[in-house]
Amino acid sequence: MNSPIRLSVIAAALSCTIATPVFAQAETAPSAAQELAEMRAQLAALVTRIDQLEGELAEEKAASVAQDATIAANAEAVAAPAPAVEPQVATLEKKDGWSFKPRGRLMYDVGFTSVPESTGRDDGFGNEVRRARLGASGGLGGGFGYKFELDFAGNEVEAADAILTYEDGGLDIAIGHHNNFQSLEELTSSLHTTFIERAAFTDAFGFERRIGASVSYSTGIVLAQAGVFTDNFDDTGTDNRGFDGRVVVMPKSGNTQFHLGGSLHYNDLGEDDASVRYRQRPLVHFTSERFVNTGNLDADSEFGIGIEGAVISGPFHAAAEGFWQNVDMPAMTDDPTFFGGYAEVGYFLTTGDSRGYKGGKFDRTKPESPVGEGGMGSVQLSLRYDYLDLNDAGIVGGIQNGYLASLIWKPTNYTLFSLNYGKMDYTDAVHAKADGDTDYTVDAFGIRAQVDF
Template identity: 60%
Template sequence: MRLCPVMRISQVSAIAMIAAAGLATPAHAQNADSAAMQAELQAMRAQMQAMAARIDSLEGQLVTAQAKADAATATSTTALATAEAAKSDTTIKWKGAPLIESKSGWSFKPRGRMQYDAGVISAPSSTGVEDGFGEEARRIRLGVEGDIPGGFGYKFEVDFAGNEVEVSDAMLTYKDGGLTVAFGQQNNFQSMEELTSSRFTSFMERAAFTDAFGFERRVGASASFHSGDMLAQGGVFTDNMSDTSNDQWGADGRIVFMPKMGETQLHLGGSVHYTDLDGDLANVRYRQRPFVHFTGTRFIDTRSFGAAKETGYGLEAAAIRGPFHVAGETFWQSVSRPGLADPTFFGAYAEVGMFLTKGDTRGYKGGIFDRVKPANPVDKGGMGAIQVNLRYDRLDLTDAGIVGGKQDGYAMSVIWTPTDYTRFMLNYGRMDYTDAAIAAANGDKSYAVDAFGARAQIDF
């Protein structure tokens, strides 16, 4: 058995003492008369005792050193344990960008999107419209989102497209079970089409009525309650952050029933909207581009007129089953004009779509369409998801003496989603106009405009 250094030194000390005693006794007995021998033995005994004392001292130093080493080891072990505990408290996931989460309830994730559009507009030459080719950075957004301990959350995003800096989202949220309360600039429950992120829409631009009726994010306070298949949303809002000098305010509410019946996801919804416009009488204007955003030309336009209030009513319906989906909405926008007849304008769309690639389906979450996640993405050796969509888009801006024109749009889109966070789109739309805002050379206001568009998109 191998002895530790302390035991070996103790044994050496004992042996030395015994040796000294054994040597001294015989020497004293046999040489009692020899003073020189006695002196020599005394000197040897003194040396042995000094050696034993030195060994005892070294033994004490070794014990002290061993104690310090044990303490240092314990401290190092504690430090490593603390570091491992701190490391395990924070996790990093990848969801298009790093998502950092801690067990204490904090999280942080950068977010953003880039959409670049290009295309061609073709209108009758007699109208004098020469848009032709156009292109733009449709959206360039950067922001952050995350959670704060206690059920709170935050979201902030800025859009840099168009050589301008505009705040898109800026809100603080609180969640408790199925209840979510939000304060700040946010969407105000206008319609399914408007609430679905531009990253996940079927076409490059949303249905015509959403833009014509001025749907946009506004500053306010809202609450959403989700329980089972039911979702109820409501809030009070002022105006967009860039226009908060206005005195207008409004209230919006939306209810959605979204049951899952076998393999079919159903969606049925309705909404109501009220806006008290800026002051006693404000100028409003309803108009819309021809299917793409990179042109400033509007072939359907009410021009500006005075109004005091706006009241809107919307209905929604959709279904998803495997690779197929259908969706449609209607919306009525009534405008109060003191002393004059009140017009009611109308917008609607109906679409069908399907995936040509096996295993792909349209995403749906929380009462809106969500991200498409290819079953066989390009980064895993597949070809991604390919989707084809058809849409009819109706907008009627003529009523009560206001002639803004009517649009019947017929559109098709092909969407390739190579990975979860990349997307490419090709769009074609034919807009048939009646009472168009721009007349042809012979005064004709009924004609068609063709629009072609393409988009490259990445988001995180």
């Protein structure tokens, strides 16, 4: 109630109070005093009620103002775009250090190969689910952790990483099925390579995950890795026993990241009738044709030496590797040494983007302006020369020279589309043309759609 109304009410009450004694003169004196006291009490009660009503009215006005402010704020929030938040996969955690994080990837490839018709080899359209993995990783408390993934591609279920780990500062110990320490290209996740398939020598020389135990130690710019391994999950019946080691120096100057490394590989085949075979496809995996192939070679052991180097500076990167694989063959006078390597350069056509690097290998590229946040993602162009020589010491497995180009579009951190073209120039190919010529070219074209979490 406002002040004018309050004053009017009080004035009316006072008038009644003053007039009452006049009309009460005919009454006795004690009766008049009693009535006057009652009227004063009523007046006090009336004033108290007026104060109560004023308080309630003030509260209603405050609530109304707050409600109007809330409605206006909500309307403004709806009109304004929500701040961009990078999607996160839910991780279950407990206080004792235990955690569970689901992980997975899906890669679908499609394309074609073009082969000289007179060779009689298959070519044309091809497609496949290249990788379809599901798994989980997390912590177990006390520095212990785990990682487990299954791959369902190719109508088969195969184990990828299946390891128990322990970390303490720069020390990392792993036991289980995981990559041994060969090649920057091999150790870089398939999610982050610049071509849909790795360099030819990594597959030709049988680089793969194996069961074993390894130790990695990183301090400053130096990373040292070593491990002992048997064979992969599918070949546990073999007697393979191997050792792998790798050292990487990774200095940084300003915004430029350098990488220089070397590796050693030794594998004792452990059987009297053991053999090895080195061969490779023409760039794409969905073809089963190989135009370089040593066939099965009776061998006691393998010994390999690799060198690797890379540089990342803003949108530009370059990388190169070489690997020599020597095979101990008792039946041969001279043991053959085969060689593979590559050199590549890449450049981002979009502003602010750069290739990721972490822990002695290439890592995830995160677009500066992803789709959904006002940008178009990142676009990267890469060129590569890829070389594989399987001719030595009287063995003619063929030579493959690959001239490759790749265009990658990453709309977001976790989606990727890639176009690849390769012209493979062969010398001493294992499949001759009708006229007996073994020197010719094969064209390969591949497209990949990829998502991971």
